[in-house]
Amino acid sequence: MIDLQAVSKIYQKPGEAPVKALEGVSLRIGAGEFVAILGPSGSGKSTLMNVMGLLDRPTSGEYRLDGKAMSSLSGRELARMRNRVIGFVFQSYHLLPRTTAAENVQLPLLYSNRSDFAERSQAALEAVGLSDRRSHYASELSGGQQQRVAIARAIVNEPLVILADEPTGNLDAAAARNIMDLFKAQNRRGTTVVLITHDENLACEARRVVRLHAGTIASDSPTETLLRSA
């Protein structure tokens, strides 16, 4: 599903020393996996997510998504891939203010050709247990509910991969639990889930943990071995 070969990302601001956010990262994530990318801030995990999510192009290296090479795609084709293949979940939800839950969920459908947007957004909201809140504005929902709306938005177009960047960072324990359960449920249905976090405990919810350190992969192992060694 996700296949990174020696991917590097170097930020170069004029007059400053180049910053190597990622350095020769090679990583394969198969379809249906649930992987946590674990690392402290500055380890390059957000850059990795941006590259995997096609929001940013690597400086060097090869990235294949769903079997297709991404380096040759145009901006428009990348946008299409983001729309069909990837669902994002952000730490700060990124819901549109003064817009209802249903309309927020429909946002990715705006850029697809699907006409059954009402049914789809309803189904997605049902999947996150918020079908009764569809006419509520984002500001009328709790943090946990807002993040569930964001997850509904991520899954509404039935993506192959969900990329979640610190999705529980702003939530209390109960709400965080609920969010993780939703990811697991999606994963059980076959969706690949990539969870980016700095939280060891949260990472252990995944079935595989990739540790990033200073832009390189420090370790990559199934969660069972981690738990056994602990």
Place this chain on the structure above:
Amino acid sequence: MNRSLAIRQVGRSLIRFKGRSVLGGLGIVVSVLATVFVLSAAGAVRGTFDKFVAQLYPTDVITVGSGRGMWAGGGSDGQPMRLRDVDAVMSSVPGILARDISTVAGSRDVKVGERSARVVVVGTGAQAPQVRRRTASEGAYLDEADVGARARVALLGTTAVRALFGVSSPIGSTIFLDNVPFKVKGVLEPLGVSPHGDDQDNVVVIPYTVVMESLLKVDYLQQVGYQVADPTRMVDTAAAIVAVMRKQHGIGEGRQNDFYVIQPTDIQKRLANSFGTMKLFVVLICAVAFLISALVVLGVMQVSVRQRTSELGLRKAVGADEPQVRGQILWEALVIALAGCAIGAVLAGVTLYATAPLLAKKFGFVGIGISLSAILIGVLAALVTGALGAWLPARRAGRLDPVAALRMR
């Protein structure tokens, strides 16, 4: 792109940012108002002039006058025009239906009992109603007997009637013009105010023979209007008149006329010329108005894009490409522009119809109203303005880096 969703999203977005939408639309409203007002004013001035000119120089009337005329620099070094010249033209030029000799004697005091008024005195002949298209609305016009006998009879304009008689009928009464008694024969059709602001109803019309003999004490004529039977033969008829006049005045070959001839087409050309210049200024004024509103749209959409950077970043993350994000901003601006245009047109229409009677009374404006072309021009200009103003912000929005945009909050 999902069209029906996209339309809803644009509408939703405009409602979400009401203040911004209103501000952006306001510039367009003002521009459309300005454009419609200026266009209507120009149209009204044109209409008023046309009506006035049609009265002064009807399309089937050739005007001949003493001297070289104001457009040839004036001067009267030759002979003035006399009645015998007019008779010669009438007897030897074919295709002339009627002639009107008009002689203006200027403003004079007219008295009735205790009341008096300053009124413009005009001398005409019996054929004036046919040539000048102004007859008596009450009583009767001058007849050939009045003119031949130098009868002391008069017709009054409605303003003069009001000043001298109030609401009672003046017909049969006696007025005093320079202390000479005249019997009132009729009331003239009202004409209203001329474009120069003169009240064309503050007049008294008497036989031109009386004006020449008693008031001006001259034996020559100021101006004659010849009504031609066939306006398409205007040029030939005018040439024939010129030939007769030159012969009458004994003007040899190669020497200038000592009289002037005005054909209606000359007047039309002059009018078209002056209004061409005016049109240019009207267009410039409208262009400046719309340029300013384009800048307002630019500012408003610029702020909007800046405020919504993270939203636009999110849209890119969920699959919007550059043209789609750019299109969203452009469509928002176009909807704002169209709404502003509609509101402006309605406001302008209401204002114009509310003030039309007042303008007609004060300045004699006729034909005030919104024309279809003014509306079309307004809509087109508003659309161009919206697109022009929103283009730069929309391009900026389209090119946003989603990673950086998502980091903004």
